[in-house]
Amino acid sequence: MIGSAAQLFLTVPRLNRIPWLIHGFGTRHWKLSDFRKRAGWENFKIIWLKQVHTERVHFIEAAPTRRLQGDALATNRPRIFLIMKTADCLPVFLVDRSKGVVAAVHCGWRGTRRGILEHVVDGLRVRYGCRPASLLAGMGPCIAASCYEVGDDVRDEYRASGLAQNVFRPIGGRPGKYLFDLREANRRQLIGAGLDARNVLDVPLCTRCDTHLHSYRRDRDTSARLYNFIGMKPIETS
């Protein structure tokens, strides 16, 4: 996207072909107030979480009566936008075309280590009867491995949790420092949870490199968050 005209949000072509689905990975040009400006989106309820780097999933079937904490949202109801805020972490959408179910997931290194995507896929199976092999996944922009330096502490936590170590690449001449591939770690988790690799789709941009995106690593405390959203239009019957 670098150098191109400013886009408000990015989409996955295969998800765009689902007529009742609305989704987008927001750029820094997409604001919360923009949801109300789109024709047909005005009466969608907007749901977001206090995101806390856990594996906690909330199933939204009615308007929540309190502020929810967690890192994943799922629904089988139309006219609801599930929002995940990110700035370097990976946003992931899940879609079940046959059941009419969507989910939005916030995957940082901590949530990934806790197996958040496995929890979500399992939750969709139990709650809504979704078959993992039928799910489509859309992975949005996140910090790329080449830009994401981590220390021994992160790698040690992954090792202690029994997770694959080859998503960490040692940095030459800097003992105890690694480049961490957050996207790949989550892709493996989806496939491990039963998704077909051909159904795991990507918007493979780096938040730190692309100045149309917010990056915590680039901008630190001045960084804002990107608004990623997914929801369903009501099925029209005539």
Ligand SMILES: [Zn+2]
């Ligand atoms: Zn980068």
